[in-house]
Amino acid sequence: MTDxxxxxxxxxxxxxHKLRAGQEELLEHLLPKVSVPEGPLDARTLFxxxxxxxxxIGFGAGEHLAAQAxxxxxxxxxxxxxxxxxxxxxxxxxxxRELGNVRVHMGDALDVLxxxxxxxxxxxxxxxPDPWPKARHAKRRMVNHGPLDLIAAKLKPGGEFRLGTxxxxxxxxxxxxxxxxxxxxxxxxxxxxxxxRPADWxxxxxxxxxxxxxxxxxxxxxxxx
Ligand SMILES: C[S@@+](CC[C@H](N)C(=O)[O-])C[C@H]1O[C@@H](n2cnc3c(N)ncnc32)[C@H](O)[C@@H]1O
Numbered sequence: 053m054t055d056x057x058x059x060x061x062x063x064x065x066x067x068x069h070k071l072r073a074g075q076e077e078l079l080e081h082l083l084p085k086v087s088v089p090e091g092p093l094d095a096r097t098l099f100x101x102x103x104x105x106x107x108x109i110g111f112g113a114g115e116h117l118a119a120q121a122x123x124x125x126x127x128x129x130x131x132x133x134x135x136x137x138x139x140x141x142x143x144x145x146x147x148x149r150e151l152g153n154v155r156v157h158m159g160d161a162l163d164v165l166x167x168x169x170x171x172x173x174x175x176x177x178x179x180x181p182d183p184w185p186k187a188r189h190a191k192r193r194m195v196n197h198g199p200l201d202l203i204a205a206k207l208k209p210g211g212e213f214r215l216g217t218x219x220x221x222x223x224x225x226x227x228x229x230x231x232x233x234x235x236x237x238x239x240x241x242x243x244x245x246x247x248x249r250p251a252d253w254x255x256x257x258x259x260x261x262x263x264x265x266x267x268x269x270x271x272x273x274x275x276x277x
Contacts, residue, residue, distance in 0.1 A: 079140060087155065088157040095128055098130065104174040105127070106128070107129075107168075107175070109165075114138065114143075114146075117129060118145035118149060120177075121151045121154045122149055128154075142154075168206050172206060174207075176203055177214045178194055179256050179259070180262070185221055195222070197232075204276060209276055210276065211275070212273060236277065246272055253271060
């Protein structure tokens, strides 16, 4: 893990609010306890047993991560988010709800994903990824064959990849890219299947903001073949 001071320098001051004392405390005392360790990872190194694993890329302030972890205490959750204020938001939820089944990485999700064994994840969540709306930045989108190859390798056969977006360009792009893949099967049989949020898909902060603006939101569920 990049140390908190470096992270603060990189992300905290540039993009976030100044931290309150309680937040500094969470960063200093809780983060080291729940941080994803260095080196190769599996359920045992992360949680001490062979529990099923779920993974969230870019958890924002952790609303979805915490709600899923609370709903399935016997599963292990790994959440990755580079922004300090988001990490502090997730830590506050982990602390309030006494969640013992969450591990956090303050940095790039792909660095953690690479260190997991192949076919080790039950689910992977990518909710409202940064849209990179300009065509010349399309290569930076998380929905691209490079990251998707890694996601496909780490999901178990029968595991689920969930993608949510309110961005029409990202929605079309994702449909196009995912349609080129033989290793994922889209679960939507009708338009209604991806226009309504499934009951076990807690709303993220970003989604709530999109809804307030009157945006449509699309919910994609793919099963790893
Ligand atoms: C638009 S926000 C959505 C946040 C949250 N998922 C939500 O729906 O409220 C996208 C998030 O992805 C994070 N992100 C971007 N690239 C990432 C990466 N490589 N690894 C982990 N998080 C990443 C950003 O820091 C940002 O917080």
